[in-house]
Amino acid sequence: MASLLGSTVFEIIGQGRAPSKDFFQLVITKTEVIWRSWKISLRTEFRGAAPGEMKESYNDFLHDAGLQNQVGVVFGLQTLEHCKALCKGHYNYLERLPNQLLLRILFYLSFRDIGRLSQTSKRFWKLSNSSELWEQTVRVRCDELTPDMEVLANAMGWRKIFFTFFHDQQRGSKAGPATDAVPSATALAQASATKAPE
Structure with missing residues (x-):
């Protein structure tokens, strides 16, 4: 069944809630959780700023309350619970057929x-x-x-x-x-x- 899992297990992209205009991407691979952010601002100090990126193992993500809070705020609690389930190895193989x-x-x-x-x-x-x-x-x-x-x-x-x-x-x-x-x-x-x- 593990062969049904691609290199990317889950991916979602979205914009932060107002007043933030920042963009975020959450990627879960077979081994890690990747959180990327793009700062969108008219302020000169943020112009040309490189995207932020954080990579964590499944175990680190499950114990990182700060990152979980960010995921919940940007993508909602249902997405957060889904991501936590994936990190615990609970895959829905039927949906992947x-x-x-x-x-x-x-x-x-x-x-x-x-x-x-x-x-x-x-x-x-x-x-x-x-x-x-x-x-x-x-x-x-x-x-x-x-x-x-x-x-x-x-x-x-x-x-x-x-x-x-x-x-x-x-x-x-x-x-x-x-x-x-x-x-x-x-x-x-x-x-x-x-x-x-x-």
């Missing part, structure tokens, strides 16, 4: 589980509503796909075609692992078509 592999996994989930997963993050919301997932679902599980329906699916969307023409057939089918515990079309449509999670 490529989309094509995640789509393959989604294909084997029940429709109810896909609807629930779509509510966990923006990425899973997009994947759960993606044309690739629903086209694969229709092509593999629906025997009665005609060329006219395929043209219609490309125009209207594969997900809409599935729930319009094939959903009722799939509810009674034992075609595969994704067909068990199928909710109504209305329930899934409401679950996965709601606003993407923040």
